[in-house]
Amino acid sequence: MTSLLSQQSFAAPQGAGEWAGAARxxxxxxxxxxxxxxxxxxxxxxxxxxxxxxxxxxxxxxQIGDFYYENDxxxxxxxxxxxxxxxxxxxxxxxxxxxxxxxxxxxGRLERVIWQATTAELGRAQSHMLLLGRATACxxxxxxxxxxxxxxxxxxxxxxxxxxxxADYLGLTIETISRMLGRxxxxxxxxxLGARRYRIRRFSALSDMAAA
Amino acid sequence: MTSLLSQQSFAAPQGAGEWAGAARxxxxxxxxxxxxxxxxxxxxxxxxxxxxxxxxxxxxxxQIGDFYYENDxxxxxxxxxxxxxxxxxxxxxxxxxxxxxxxxxxxGRLERVIWQATTAELGRAQSHMLLLGRATACxxxxxxxxxxxxxxxxxxxxxxxxxxxxADYLGLTIETISRMLGRxxxxxxxxxLGARRYRIRRFSALSDMAAA
DNA sequence: CGGGGCCTTGATGCTGTTCAAATAGAGTGG
DNA sequence: CCACTCTATTTGAACAGCATCAAGGCCCCG
Numbered sequence: 260m261t262s263l264l265s266q267q268s269f270a271a272p273q274g275a276g277e278w279a280g281a282a283r284x285x286x287x288x289x290x291x292x293x294x295x296x297x298x299x300x301x302x303x304x305x306x307x308x309x310x311x312x313x314x315x316x317x318x319x320x321x322q323i324g325d326f327y328y329e330n331d332x333x334x335x336x337x338x339x340x341x342x343x344x345x346x347x348x349x350x351x352x353x354x355x356x357x358x359x360x361x362x363x364x365x366x367g368r369l370e371r372v373i374w375q376a377t378t379a380e381l382g383r384a385q386s387h388m389l390l391l392g393r394a395t396a397c398x399x400x401x402x403x404x405x406x407x408x409x410x411x412x413x414x415x416x417x418x419x420x421x422x423x424x425x426a427d428y429l430g431l432t433i434e435t436i437s438r439m440l441g442r443x444x445x446x447x448x449x450x451x452l453g454a455r456r457y458r459i460r461r462f463s464a465l466s467d468m469a470a471a
Numbered sequence: 472m473t474s475l476l477s478q479q480s481f482a483a484p485q486g487a488g489e490w491a492g493a494a495r496x497x498x499x500x501x502x503x504x505x506x507x508x509x510x511x512x513x514x515x516x517x518x519x520x521x522x523x524x525x526x527x528x529x530x531x532x533x534q535i536g537d538f539y540y541e542n543d544x545x546x547x548x549x550x551x552x553x554x555x556x557x558x559x560x561x562x563x564x565x566x567x568x569x570x571x572x573x574x575x576x577x578x579g580r581l582e583r584v585i586w587q588a589t590t591a592e593l594g595r596a597q598s599h600m601l602l603l604g605r606a607t608a609c610x611x612x613x614x615x616x617x618x619x620x621x622x623x624x625x626x627x628x629x630x631x632x633x634x635x636x637x638a639d640y641l642g643l644t645i646e647t648i649s650r651m652l653g654r655x656x657x658x659x660x661x662x663x664l665g666a667r668r669y670r671i672r673r674f675s676a677l678s679d680m681a682a683a
Numbered sequence: 684c685g686g687g688g689c690c691t692t693g694a695t696g697c698t699g700t701t702c703a704a705a706t707a708g709a710g711t712g713g
Numbered sequence: 714c715c716a717c718t719c720t721a722t723t724t725g726a727a728c729a730g731c732a733t734c735a736a737g738g739c740c741c742c743g
Contacts, residue, residue, distance in 0.1 A: 314601060316682060322604040324597070337594035377589060382549035384596035385536070389526060391603035392534040392642040396699065422722065430604040435699055437723055453708075454722060470528060608731065634690065644732055649691055665740075666690060 277368045278304055281354035286347040292333070295344040299336040301355045302373065305329055308351020309419040312343035313427065323428035325383055326420060328410055332376035348419040391430050394470065399429040400439040401468035404449060408459055418455045443468070489580045490516055493566035498559040504545070507556040511548040513567045514585065517541055520563020521631040524555035525639065535640035537595055538632060540622055544588035560631040603642050606682065611641040612651040613680035616661060620671055630667045655680070 281304070286292055292303060295315060305327050312324035312333065324343040327333050333345055333353075359369060390399055403425065408416045418425075422433040429436070443449050448465045451457045459465055493516070498504055504515060507527060517539050524536035524545065536555040539545050545557055545565075571581060602611055615637065620628045630637075634645040641648070655661050660677045663669045671677055 316605065318682070320605045322601050324600070337590045337597070342597055374586070377593060378549045381589060381593045381596060384593060384600055385549070385554055388536070388596055388600050388603060389534050391600060393528065393532045393639075427605075432700060433722075434701080434724085438699090441723075470530070645690075646692085646733080647731060650731095653691075 277372045278354045278356060281356040284353050284355055286351050286353070288347060288349050290347050292345040292347060292353065293341050295341055297341050297344075299334060299339060299341045300357055302332060302334040302358050302376070303345075304354040304356075305331050305333060306352045306354055309348040310345050310351060310353075311348055311420060311424055311428075312345045314343045321427045322430070323424055325380075325387065326407075326424075326428070332372060332379075335373055335376040335380060348424070396429075396431055396435050397439050397442065397468060398470050399431065400425075400436060401443060401448075401465055402470075403429060404443070404457065404459065405465060405469055415452065415456055415458050418457070422454075489584045490566045490568060493568040495564065496567055497564050498562070500559055500561050502559050504557040504559060504565065505553050507553055509553050509556075510551060511546060511553045512569055514544060514546040514570050514588070515557075516566040516568075517543050517545060518564045518566060521560040522557050522563060522565075523560055523632060523636055523640075524557045526555045533639045534642070535636055537592075537599065538619075538636075538640070544584060544591075547585055547588040547592060560636070608641075608643055608647050609651050609654065609680060610682050611643065612637075612648060613655060613660075613677055614682075615641060616655070616669065616671065617677060617681055627664065627668055627670050630669070634666075 283306075284292075284303075286308075292310065293299075293301070295313075307329060310327040310331075310333060312327070314322045314324060316322075326348070327345075334341070336342060356369065358373060359367070390402060394402070404416075407418065411417075420428075422436050426433045426436050431439075440449075440451065443465070444451055446464075448459070448461050448468065449457050450460050495518075496504075496515075498520075504522065505511075505513070507525075519541060522539040522543075522545060524539070526534045526536060528534075538560070539557075546553070548554060568581065570585060571579070602614060606614070616628075619630065623629075632640075634648050637643075638645045638648050652661075652663065655677070656663055658676075660671070660673050660680065661669050662672050
């Protein structure tokens, strides 16, 4: 029942036609897929692995835009250049395709992909905004654990990113991240199996911690 | 020379055709244009006045999404309902039009408006994210003053929003806002004429305070 | 001229940061 | 397979920035 077919249809829910002429690229851990301020003439579809997008300020402060997984589209921008860079969190594989020069909204298949990716980006950016604006450290971490868990089927969730990545995503320090994770575990809401794997123990209580 | 015609063409830079069948609505200060969680079947074009969008959490914490001025489009959403509500900051006037049910990306004139508004939203949400994630109180306030000023021709800038609105936009308290404004004024970077009008005195120095 | 909301200013406290050090864990070579 | 090393993570203590609490002043508008 859990055949290759159903697995394939899960891996390419919108049909693979849009990505027919795309180039297949591989990146190793930490490698840059595209750079901040680079011209944004390619868009990418993540086939395997995980990616972070990050924005670096002049003085070294960093903000992680988001984390991406299989089937997510990255590289779509509102301007001519990339506001964020994209780096592979582990070894990963992407399809890259040139966006046909048209920045406008058209009926073509690729434009539909761009539209969907843009609205998805907007939704996630808005959620991220709410998180950064008015949430306590504990709420941010709780929401993060829930969000990551929501992307997986299995009960045990893997964290492909470092504590520093989490900190730069949540607008906190690694020490605070570590302390809040410890607190949530001590309260029995989550259980860690090493630093990079966890399981949610009390979902509703964790949701309460995450507030709205 | 500064005729009605040129004023009109400024008021409708992309042609008014898209808004031909739109209803004209007026709101008084503080009135709600649309509510959080309400079905998002209308989009709006702000003709006169200023608007804030805000998201309320269960415990009363509030996050301002953004501030909007003449010719801005509001009400475009990533889902079926409004994630933010919209309120008039002063008396204002909007055009409202039903988005034709099609959530997809099409070549129609209205779809083009929606596309442009969506990308504008994404860009602003990303900037806002960077501001909330890794900026100090002083940097946030400096950037805010620059951003608002960038929307006006004149040298003297009016603030249509209260200190509470600014605070909920920047993720700070009104007291901190007030102190930072005082500090920037004491440093000679800006000059206030009453609480709601200011002038930028040293633009480059203010830009430096705002960091990236 | 007076009322009331908005804004500013001051004193104190708490959350999260910073600095510092210990520990755990992953990768490597013997 | 184990010891070793290097990095990532955790933990602790002191500090700083912003929040909170509390007055006081300004300004707008009747």
